[in-house]
Amino acid sequence: MVPRSIAACQTATPDPFPPSAREPAWKQDLAEAYRHAHQLLSALGLSPEMIPDLDPVASGFRMLVPRDFAALMTPGDPRDPLLRQVLPLGAERVSVAGFSRDPVGDMSADSGQGLLRKYAGRALLIVTGGCAVHCRYCFRRHFPYETLARTPDRTAAAVASIAADRGISEVILSGGDPLMLDDDRLGALLERLEAIPHLKRLRIHSRLPVVLPSRVTDALCRRLASSRFATVLVIHANHPSELGARAEAALQRLRHANLTLLNQSVLLREINDAVSTLAALSERLFECGVLPYYLHQLDPVEGAAHFAVSDSQALRLGEALLRRLPGYLVPRLVREVTGVGSKTPLTEVARLGSPFL
Numbered sequence: 001m002v003p004r005s006i007a008a009c010q011t012a013t014p015d016p017f018p019p020s021a022r023e024p025a026w027k028q029d030l031a032e033a034y035r036h037a038h039q040l041l042s043a044l045g046l047s048p049e050m051i052p053d054l055d056p057v058a059s060g061f062r063m064l065v066p067r068d069f070a071a072l073m074t075p076g077d078p079r080d081p082l083l084r085q086v087l088p089l090g091a092e093r094v095s096v097a098g099f100s101r102d103p104v105g106d107m108s109a110d111s112g113q114g115l116l117r118k119y120a121g122r123a124l125l126i127v128t129g130g131c132a133v134h135c136r137y138c139f140r141r142h143f144p145y146e147t148l149a150r151t152p153d154r155t156a157a158a159v160a161s162i163a164a165d166r167g168i169s170e171v172i173l174s175g176g177d178p179l180m181l182d183d184d185r186l187g188a189l190l191e192r193l194e195a196i197p198h199l200k201r202l203r204i205h206s207r208l209p210v211v212l213p214s215r216v217t218d219a220l221c222r223r224l225a226s227s228r229f230a231t232v233l234v235i236h237a238n239h240p241s242e243l244g245a246r247a248e249a250a251l252q253r254l255r256h257a258n259l260t261l262l263n264q265s266v267l268l269r270e271i272n273d274a275v276s277t278l279a280a281l282s283e284r285l286f287e288c289g290v291l292p293y294y295l296h297q298l299d300p301v302e303g304a305a306h307f308a309v310s311d312s313q314a315l316r317l318g319e320a321l322l323r324r325l326p327g328y329l330v331p332r333l334v335r336e337v338t339g340v341g342s343k344t345p346l347t348e349v350a351r352l353g354s355p356f357l
Contacts, residue, residue, distance in 0.1 A: 202231045238281070239272050269308060
């Protein structure tokens with residue numbers, strides 16, 4: 001892609017919140033993450049020849065996989081569903097009609113400070129461009145994070161915009177991944193937001209409790225537990241194998257901090273496009289104290305067309321889940337449609353028009 005990768009953008013971006021002098025364990029874990037395909041494949045007992053479409057260069061969107069996440073992959077299996085989510089393939093370079101660099105209209109929703117306004121009563125603040133894992137289907141894989149650097153002035157302007165709009169009751173922290181901010185930096189941001197009286201809820205969207213569970217420190221849990229906000233943490237797990245013992249322990253710590261825990265998944269071809277897999281995911285989430293929230297149809301981002309599942313197949317899967325699971329374990333099957341003021345149930349997408357039916 002033309003913009004730098006998420007990780008590159010993060011390291012080049014000035015940060016308005018001073019970092020802690022002490023390096024916590026999770027930062028060391030992140031520093032030891034796999035950044036090259038041959039390293040990851042070797043650790044799994046695989047050779048590049050076993051991945052016919054492997055793109056070892058991954059130019060434009062570099063590979064990044066924490067070792068905790070890689071440890072959950074099945075050695076010797078080139079089709080492992082966790083491996084397929086993170087391994088760069090040549091298919092990403094194929095141009096497919098309908099797949100774009102801004103698949104959900106983020107750029108048109110940006111107020112100019114990394115503050116996105118799409119939905120009534122809510123504002124989404126992009127706090128960093130950094131992630132702990134580079135999912136190959138990421139809908140923001142082409143997002144120009146470098147143009148939205150979190151400078152002190154830009155952050156102050158975004159917070160001022162939220163404070164000036166009494167119609168906003170919920171702030172959503174996004175990125176990248178907002179838990180890439182360390183505890184001190186995140187705490188400084190929360191203090192600014194907590195000082196705005198009309199804000200009631202904080203929502204954090206993060207994949208780190210799943211892919212880098214060491215990020216869930218005691219200090220993080222204490223800070224979130226002490227917030228005046230009703231806080232919701234939306235994690236991102238696509239397959240039951242992602243929720244190992246360390247992720248489960250991290251989620252239980254967050255639950256004990258009085259957070260509401262929800263999960264959103266993306267429906268991905270040959271990864272979780274089977275009712276048995278999706279049902280097992282819902283059951284495993286519940287064991288970890290998390291309720292299924294959304295099952296997203298793939299956002300049509302350039303480079304991810306090989307992950308797409310047709311809407312007709314997705315609807316069949318959704319109907320099968322309704323028959324198999326209690327209602328509270330069935331995620332809402334949705335697509336994000338640019339310009340629509342809410343996530344759209346897939347049953348309504350046919351009326352709006354979909355390129356994947």
